Structure formats: C-alpha cells, structure tokens
Amino acid sequence: MMIAVELGLIYAVMALGVYLTFRILDFADLTVDGSFTTGASIAAVGIVSGMPPALATSLALLGGMAAGLVTGLLHTRGRINGLLAGILTQIALYSVNLRIMGKANVPLLRESTLITPLKDADLVGTWASVGMFLAVAVVILALLVWFLHTDIGLAMRATGDNPDMIRSFGVNTDHQKLLGLALSNGLVALCGAIIAQYQGFADIGMGIGMIVAGLASVIIGQAVLGRSSVAIAATAVVLGSVLYRVVIYLALKAGLNPNDMKLISAVLVVLALVVPQWKGFARMGGFMRRRMTAMAETPLVEKEG
Amino acid sequence: MLTIENVRMTFFPGTLNARVALDDVSLQLAPGDFVTVIGSNGAGKSTLLNVVAGTLRADSGTVRIDGRDVTRMSDHQRARYIGRVFQNPAAGTAPHMTIEENLAMALERGRRRGLRLGVTNAKRARFRQELTALEQGLETRLGDWVSLLSGGQRQALSLLMATFSEPKILLLDEHTAALDPQRAALVTRLTAEIVERFGLTTLMVTHNMDQALKLGNRLIMMHEGRIVLDLDAEAKSKMTAKGLLAEFEKVKGDALDDSLLQ
Numbered sequence A: 001m002m003i004a005v006e007l008g009l010i011y012a013v014m015a016l017g018v019y020l021t022f023r024i025l026d027f028a029d030l031t032v033d034g035s036f037t038t039g040a041s042i043a044a045v046g047i048v049s050g051m052p053p054a055l056a057t058s059l060a061l062l063g064g065m066a067a068g069l070v071t072g073l074l075h076t077r078g079r080i081n082g083l084l085a086g087i088l089t090q091i092a093l094y095s096v097n098l099r100i101m102g103k104a105n106v107p108l109l110r111e112s113t114l115i116t117p118l119k120d121a122d123l124v125g126t127w128a129s130v131g132m133f134l135a136v137a138v139v140i141l142a143l144l145v146w147f148l149h150t151d152i153g154l155a156m157r158a159t160g161d162n163p164d165m166i167r168s169f170g171v172n173t174d175h176q177k178l179l180g181l182a183l184s185n186g187l188v189a190l191c192g193a194i195i196a197q198y199q200g201f202a203d204i205g206m207g208i209g210m211i212v213a214g215l216a217s218v219i220i221g222q223a224v225l226g227r228s229s230v231a232i233a234a235t236a237v238v239l240g241s242v243l244y245r246v247v248i249y250l251a252l253k254a255g256l257n258p259n260d261m262k263l264i265s266a267v268l269v270v271l272a273l274v275v276p277q278w279k280g281f282a283r284m285g286g287f288m289r290r291r292m293t294a295m296a297e298t299p300l301v302e303k304e305g
Numbered sequence B: 001m002l003t004i005e006n007v008r009m010t011f012f013p014g015t016l017n018a019r020v021a022l023d024d025v026s027l028q029l030a031p032g033d034f035v036t037v038i039g040s041n042g043a044g045k046s047t048l049l050n051v052v053a054g055t056l057r058a059d060s061g062t063v064r065i066d067g068r069d070v071t072r073m074s075d076h077q078r079a080r081y082i083g084r085v086f087q088n089p090a091a092g093t094a095p096h097m098t099i100e101e102n103l104a105m106a107l108e109r110g111r112r113r114g115l116r117l118g119v120t121n122a123k124r125a126r127f128r129q130e131l132t133a134l135e136q137g138l139e140t141r142l143g144d145w146v147s148l149l150s151g152g153q154r155q156a157l158s159l160l161m162a163t164f165s166e167p168k169i170l171l172l173d174e175h176t177a178a179l180d181p182q183r184a185a186l187v188t189r190l191t192a193e194i195v196e197r198f199g200l201t202t203l204m205v206t207h208n209m210d211q212a213l214k215l216g217n218r219l220i221m222m223h224e225g226r227i228v229l230d231l232d233a234e235a236k237s238k239m240t241a242k243g244l245l246a247e248f249e250k251v252k253g254d255a256l257d258d259s260l261l262q
Ligand SMILES: Nc1ncnc2c1ncn2[C@@H]1O[C@H](COP(=O)(O)OP(=O)(O)OP(=O)(O)O)[C@@H](O)[C@H]1O
Pocket: B011, B012, B019, B020, B021, B039, B040, B041, B042, B043, B044, B045, B046, B047, B048
C-alpha cells in the first residue's frame, strides 16, 4: 500500500504535465507515451555512462521538452490536428528511444542513482520515503500553480479557454502552445527518469498507456476535489494520481493479473467520466462529456486560417 | 489615425461561390473620430473590421494605423494598437478565469509578458475602481469566474478590457445586439463615456439606426462591399432614422436597377 502511494506521488509529476496540456491548453497530447520513455532512456543511459544522476535527470527533462516542441511544431506550423501530431511524435519517439538506449532495456541495478540513498537506508515503501516524494510532488505542484498565475501563465490558460480573445490582446497562441507542450512533456520525461531510477531499469515499453494513467489521475482527482481554481484543480491531479495507483494496487491484490492493468486503467477512466453524469453529479459530468466529444469531433487536418 | 486604402476582399475567389465582401474600400479616420457603420446583412461591415484587426488578410490594399503600415502584421501583432468588442458576449473574455485575471490579461495588451504575478494588490485596487464605474456590482466579485456573469455584465467587462489600456483604435461589431434593450442602452451609454474619456478612435458597427445617429461624429453606410454614404458630424446631426431608411431603400433600388439592366 505504501508502495502504491509512493508510486502515485512520483507519477503525479507526469499527471501534472498531462493536466497542463489536457486541461489548461485543452489539447489531448499523446506524445506522453513516447516522451515518458525518452526521459527514462536518457536518464538510464546517462547514469550508466557515468554521469551524475542529477545531471542525467536534468537532461531527461530537456529531452522531454524537445519532444513536446516537436508535437507543438507539427500542430502549429504543420497545421496537423493535435491528436494526430501527438501520435506521430509518439511513434517516432519509439525509434528514437531505441536509438538512445541501443537496446530494449537498460538495467541500473548496480548504478548509483537519485534513489540509491533511499534504497541503501532501506526507506523505500516507508513513511519517510512517502514524505520525501510528497515533498517533491508539492514543490512541483507549487511551481506549476505559481507559473499559471504569472502573466505568461494567464496567457497560456486563456489560450486554452478562449484563444481568439487572448490573441486580440496581443498573445501569439502558437507560442503558448509550444511552451505548454514543452513544459508538459518536460515534466513527463522527468517522471520517466525518476521511475527508471526507482525501478532500476529503463524499458522501451514502459511508456505504453501513460497518457491513460495521466488522464485517469486528472479526471479522478477532479471528480473528487473539483476544479474551482487552478490551485484546487492541480492539487486534485496529485491526489488523483495517488488514488489511481491505490485502486490499481487493490485490483491486483484482489487477484487481477498485472496484464489486466491497461484494461483496468481504461475502465477507470471510463468510470470517472461516466459516473459523475449520474444523479447529483450530472452537471459536472455533462461539462466533461462535452469536452470529450468536442475533442473527438475535431477534424484530423485543420484548415489554413 | 486609421487609413484604409483600396481594400479588396473576395471569399472563395475563382469559384462559383466567389463573394466580393469588400470592393475597393477606402476610409480615413482622424484621431478621436468615432464613426458608426450601418448597412444591410452581408454588406461587408464585419469583414472591414476583421481586415483592420488582421483576423482577415485583404486580397489587396493597405491598412495604416497612426502612420504605420500594418497590412502584413498578424492579428496578435496588431493587437497592441487595437481593442475589440464582438457581438457575442462570450467572445471577449475567458470564461473559466476570474474577472481580475481577465482584466490583468487585458492590461498587458501588446506588452511582453513575463514571469511576474498577473494579479497584484495594486492592480486589484485599479480594477475595483474601473469596475465601479461600470455600475454592474462587479467590483465586489473580482475572484468570480467570468462564466458566472450575465451577457450584459460580460459585455460591459469586455468593453472595459478592450479600452482601458488605451489602444489607438477601438473596433465594435454590433456589441449591443445580443443584449436586452435595457442592457443594450447601458452598454451604449458606457461606450459613449469610455470613448469620450480615452479619446479613442472608433469604428462601431450597428443595426440600430438611433444608436448610429446618437453616437459618434461621423456615419458611413455600406452596401455590397462599398461605402455608399458618408455623413460628417454636421450632416449626421441633421439626419433622422427615417432619412437613413430612405437612403437604404435608395441604394437597394439602385442595385436592383443595375441588376435589371444587366
Ligand atoms: N468567413 C467567411 N467565409 C466566406 N464568406 C464570408 C465570410 N465572412 C463573410 N463572408 C461573406 O462576405 C460578405 C460580407 O459579410 P460580412 O460578415 O462582412 O457582412 P456584415 O455587413 O457584417 O453583415 P451582418 O450585418 O449580417 O453582420 C457576405 O456575403 C458574407 O457571406
């Protein structure tokens, strides 16, 4: 159980990245499955080649930002629909990640990583390490909430909320999308880098389904806490990430096969989207459903405009 | 202050659906001019405003603001010179952001945005003061989402946001048309006050003859992509709503004659 909470707090970094695109920019970014692995591979290869773990982890963050930038350029300059742009980058990253790692799996077992001190002190899965990961999540949460209240942050939020309006006040919405996608995938890759060190290896398949986990965290958390302000909505994401991992843990404990994890994730997201539409939840659920259908209905290639 | 020269704009050029929206339009506004624009549906009024704002690029012709050629600038680049209010009250504000956040974004019009907090106490004090002048009770609701406001309140807020950073040009496109008569009257009054207070050079599209006559110091009528009537302050003050309707009938009749002759 403690392990599940701990994982939830680490994955919260990724979920906050997904929140930035999905909720703030109103952009369903599927780059995530690729950029998560990119972060893991850069960190793993860096550490194996003798880099200080902190440096390797920072490089991972930059690698994720570059991946987000590619999706952003495909979308803004190439005028490719956002969903498709993300999928294209994600697929391309699969090959890139294999190139970075040189093989499908890079073990870190005997390397010294950011997590090694925790492991050496035998703290993994204890209150102490939960507290540490909580501190990391809270710092990143606080930075994100602060950023979203700066002048640039306000412009980014308006880009997702009413792009025509913010353009009429002199903001280049394409730049905002590029910045948001870069930051988001930077966070996702940072999370991938930490997870690789935590579990002791990077693997080419470790990013599969990450976007669903991220969306699940955002949606579950906000179904519980709501989203009446940025601070509440972002805090909800961290909470949602923990809840998500705990539910998965309980499902496994109840006898479900680890191979069923992806199915459970998908079902969780569906439940979090559908259940709130019933009875007392009807109002909020309706809002989310409209968002999801609006997303599904966007054309695959956008007009020159 | 605003110079529009020989602007042409055709939608779907070279197709059966080709539609000339602006047919060689030229117009000059002196600083502080407040021009009301009338004309039937499809006359090209909105297109003209969009060409000035840069949301549409004209096929030919130039747009100059305060002597600067902005023809090739995109809409967000021109935004530093231009404030806009649209017909739809939802268009001018970000609904899931607070009133103070919306105002803070508007205050940064055209400036380089950085990592300073968008809403500060100093700004809040200013916002409260500006909102009080709107008489909508918004000054006590700075932290509310804009989506909670009525259409009239949103339009009053949009008007404030479009103007209080004192742009060189103000573009209003039927900004009172979606409001009930009482709210429309209020926003009309606010418009007159604000334009006067900041001395804004203004283009205002309206279908309301009385409003077109009451506000501003000049009136133009558009028809089929052309300016067919241009009244200066004096001619405008003598004009009546009835007179304008007669002018409408006249241009329509002329157009009809033309098409019959062809
Ligand atoms: N985005 C567009 N695509 C194609 N045609 C357009 C577009 N916008 C306007 N038009 C056409 O250009 C012409 C002028 O339209 P415009 O919207 O400027 O008229 P308007 O004077 O604002 O009319 P209204 O009073 O109805 O708002 C019309 O024939 C219209 O059909």
